[in-house]
Amino acid sequence: MALVDRLAKSLDGAPVLLTSVDALIDWSLGHSLWAMPMGTACCAMELIAASFSKFDFDRHGTFPRPDPRHVDVMVMAGTITRKMQPAIKRLYEQMPDPKFVVAMGNCAISGGIFFYDSYSVVRGVDEFLPVDVYIAGCPPRPESLQDGVLQLRELLATRSIDPAKRYPKELLLPTPSDERRGEAKPAEGEDGEPA
Amino acid sequence: MKIEELREHLCERHPDLCPLFSLEFGDGILVVDAEKLHDAASDLCDLGFDLLGWCTAVDRGTFFEMVYRLRSRTMQVGMFLKCQVPRESPSIASLTDLWPAANWHEREVYDLFGITFEGHPDLRRMFLPDDWPGHPLRKDYADDRMIRRPDYF
Amino acid sequence: MLEIENRETITCEDGRQAEELVLNVGPSHPSTHGVCRVIAHLDGEVVTKAEPVIGYLHRGIEKMAENRTYLQVIPLTDRLDYVGSMYANWAYCRALERLAGMLVPERGEYLRVITCELQRIASHMMSLGSTGADTGAFTLFVYAFDVRERVVELFERLCGSRLTYNFVRPGGVSRDMPDDGWTDDVRAFVKGLPKQLAEMDSLFFANVIAKGRLKGVGVLDPEKAVALGATGPVARGSGVDWDLRRDDAYSLYPRFEFDVPLGSNGDAYDRARVRLFECYESARILEQALDQIPDGAVVDETLPRLITPRVGEAYDHIESARGSLGVFLVSDGGPKPYRMKVRSPAFCNLSLLSELAPGHTLSDLIVILGSLDPVFGEVDR
Numbered sequence: 001m002a003l004v005d006r007l008a009k010s011l012d013g014a015p016v017l018l019t020s021v022d023a024l025i026d027w028s029l030g031h032s033l034w035a036m037p038m039g040t041a042c043c044a045m046e047l048i049a050a051s052f053s054k055f056d057f058d059r060h061g062t063f064p065r066p067d068p069r070h071v072d073v074m075v076m077a078g079t080i081t082r083k084m085q086p087a088i089k090r091l092y093e094q095m096p097d098p099k100f101v102v103a104m105g106n107c108a109i110s111g112g113i114f115f116y117d118s119y120s121v122v123r124g125v126d127e128f129l130p131v132d133v134y135i136a137g138c139p140p141r142p143e144s145l146q147d148g149v150l151q152l153r154e155l156l157a158t159r160s161i162d163p164a165k166r167y168p169k170e171l172l173l174p175t176p177s178d179e180r181r182g183e184a185k186p187a188e189g190e191d192g193e194p195a
Numbered sequence: 196m197k198i199e200e201l202r203e204h205l206c207e208r209h210p211d212l213c214p215l216f217s218l219e220f221g222d223g224i225l226v227v228d229a230e231k232l233h234d235a236a237s238d239l240c241d242l243g244f245d246l247l248g249w250c251t252a253v254d255r256g257t258f259f260e261m262v263y264r265l266r267s268r269t270m271q272v273g274m275f276l277k278c279q280v281p282r283e284s285p286s287i288a289s290l291t292d293l294w295p296a297a298n299w300h301e302r303e304v305y306d307l308f309g310i311t312f313e314g315h316p317d318l319r320r321m322f323l324p325d326d327w328p329g330h331p332l333r334k335d336y337a338d339d340r341m342i343r344r345p346d347y348f
Numbered sequence: 349m350l351e352i353e354n355r356e357t358i359t360c361e362d363g364r365q366a367e368e369l370v371l372n373v374g375p376s377h378p379s380t381h382g383v384c385r386v387i388a389h390l391d392g393e394v395v396t397k398a399e400p401v402i403g404y405l406h407r408g409i410e411k412m413a414e415n416r417t418y419l420q421v422i423p424l425t426d427r428l429d430y431v432g433s434m435y436a437n438w439a440y441c442r443a444l445e446r447l448a449g450m451l452v453p454e455r456g457e458y459l460r461v462i463t464c465e466l467q468r469i470a471s472h473m474m475s476l477g478s479t480g481a482d483t484g485a486f487t488l489f490v491y492a493f494d495v496r497e498r499v500v501e502l503f504e505r506l507c508g509s510r511l512t513y514n515f516v517r518p519g520g521v522s523r524d525m526p527d528d529g530w531t532d533d534v535r536a537f538v539k540g541l542p543k544q545l546a547e548m549d550s551l552f553f554a555n556v557i558a559k560g561r562l563k564g565v566g567v568l569d570p571e572k573a574v575a576l577g578a579t580g581p582v583a584r585g586s587g588v589d590w591d592l593r594r595d596d597a598y599s600l601y602p603r604f605e606f607d608v609p610l611g612s613n614g615d616a617y618d619r620a621r622v623r624l625f626e627c628y629e630s631a632r633i634l635e636q637a638l639d640q641i642p643d644g645a646v647v648d649e650t651l652p653r654l655i656t657p658r659v660g661e662a663y664d665h666i667e668s669a670r671g672s673l674g675v676f677l678v679s680d681g682g683p684k685p686y687r688m689k690v691r692s693p694a695f696c697n698l699s700l701l702s703e704l705a706p707g708h709t710l711s712d713l714i715v716i717l718g719s720l721d722p723v724f725g726e727v728d729r
Contacts, residue, residue, distance in 0.1 A: 040405055040724075041405055041430060052494075053493070054494075066378035081405060083404050084383055115342065116412070117344050117408070120323065295576050296577030303695075344415050
């Protein structure tokens with residue numbers, strides 16, 4: 001980064017931008033998060049509603065793409081059963097790096113209403129996948145889902161595809177949720193590295 | 196047609212089934228022996244009960260109770276057909292030859308209760324994976340992955 | 349065992365022998381309307397055998413209900429048919445009222461009818477929209493979702509939730525209509541609905557491409573529909589004149605004037621169009637119900653908090669957007685149900701898939717599956 005900064009200073013005023021490939025990818029990643037709608041149950045309805053005209057998910061560059069090979073983020077919406085678990089794990093493994101998981105709804109967080117007494121429900125997607133953002137609700141409103149994806153973008157702005165690199169918080173671009181909250185929340189811990 | 200008329204109709208046509216017919220909460224209930232289930236069902240099928248709504252089992256502790264819900268479109272009346280199945284090696288005749296709709300319902304009962312249906316064309320587990328241990332809707336089903344909800348009320 | 353390894357030999361036109369292709373559709377596939385897996389055996393592009401494999405959303409709600417009190421079961425019934433939550437609420441409450449001998453105030457019963465007819469419109473819009481999406485006409489989905497979103501908004505103002513309402517309670521409903529002009533907004537919505545439906549009808553059902561994709565696909569004859577236990581728009585699309593609202597005359601439906609739309613050919617086109625026409629009838633019922641609704645209480649306030657019905661069993665059913673939805677309750681006299689069984693119409697309708705699909709191409713398999721309108725929360729329970 002320092003090299004890039006120095007180069008940019010020396011070329012001050014010239015209509016040239018020099019950057020490394022990883023910096024470019026890091027910058028662009030948050031702006032077009034293609035989401036895989038992994039909707040299994042009720043939350044899938046709100047996931048569909050979020051991408052339709054009233055809520056219009058596309059304006060954040062988040063586009064539903066039901067193909068694991070083309071997506072950056074898996075929106076895990078709905079209850080996970082023991083029969084479904086291997087299929088979800090396999091779809092996650094098919095996603096290209098860097099990949100992220102958003103757990104939408106109480107079922108994907110902890111099993112929610114099906115936590116007790118159910119013999120076939122897996123209690124949360126984090127039992128077998130690394131989760132970046134949790135969105136509570138049963139089901140969450142489409143606005144909550146949008147807020148969750150914006151938080152994921154904030155999180156991505158501190159990360160790099162280079163595991164050894166991490167951006168300081170001052171370099172973060174302001175996102176809509178920053179203005180609303182006053183100041184940005186500290187980036188989530190060191191353990192959230194995508195697998 | 197009212198349930199009382201159905202009872203009269205049934206007594207007229209099938210006197211042997213009539214004493215087994217009772218009423219509870221406004222529904223006609225016919226309780227037969229497990230061996231006579233298929234005969235009674237085919238009589239009712241002839242009588243005009245053309246729809247098998249569903250069938251299920253109830254775990255009564257010492258035995259399973261099979262419950263079939265029948266409905267007639269011509270008579271505008273519904274009724275239950277019941278029989279008891281022993282808990283040890285539960286098995287009963289399949290009704291898929293009378294009502295093809297029974298196919299998936301019987302598979303479901305097989306999956307969740309472990310009752311086998313003789314003469315069923317395709318008896319496999321319906322919901323759970325093939326290697327699932329036990330039959331969850333039995334009252335004595337035990338699964339260490341299941342957390343029992345504490346009694347708060 | 350699943351029929352994956354069991355491939356049959358087919359003879360090609362030039363006499364060569366070949367093995368049929370087994371294609372696994374799902375369990376996570378954008379066109380299966382949920383987590384359904386269909387094992388399709390293909391001869392070229394033609395389906396020779398299609399076998400739905402379900403249970404990917406089997407959450408064991410019937411087992412869970414055995415360890416909940418009667419009131420605590422209602423939120424579970426919301427999650428059965430998540431496209432139309434009101435129906436499972438109502439069917440469960442009707443069975444419980446029959447078991448415990450409860451009475452419902454008239455206003456409460458009217459509110460149940462109003463919400464369930466609104467729900468029918470919302471649910472059919474989802475189904476119609478996905479029919480459009482399955483056949484490549486995504487425009488219809490946008491139009492239909494616009495209507496659905498307006499109904500969902502009305503529900504949110506009524507009971508505070510967009511999807512899982514928990515609105516119908518034993519002995520009535522959870523709350524009265526809000527007095528912020530909700531009734532007028534429902535009236536305005538119902539008044540404008542026929543125009544929107546007519547627009548969708550001319551946009552999609554009059555379209556030659558939609559006719560080409562839907563007509564003659566998945567023809568179900570009425571005898572087979574009755575024998576295999578199909579109900580609701582799937583059976584009515586084949587001309588089976590069977591609607592519990594009219595034929596069983598439960599609740600207040602004898603007071604309203606409405607028709608039961610029927611199809612004639614029993615193909616995917618008729619099934620989808622029956623759903624569209626049912627929305628017109630729901631609008632008619634809604635208008636009459638809003639005119640007739642009396643003042644008074646919406647729930648029987650004298651009911652105890654902990655319902656302990658007598659020993660026995662009860663079954664009751666209603667006509668949901670997918671067919672006859674029933675709940676069978678067995679009580680042992682305690683505060684929890686001894687056994688709850690849900691007769692789900694989507695489960696019975698889905699069993700038709702393996703009958704309807706053979707002989708059609710793979711793209712038609714998706715259309716047939718969509719025309720059966722399964723909701724997997726209800727299929728798998």
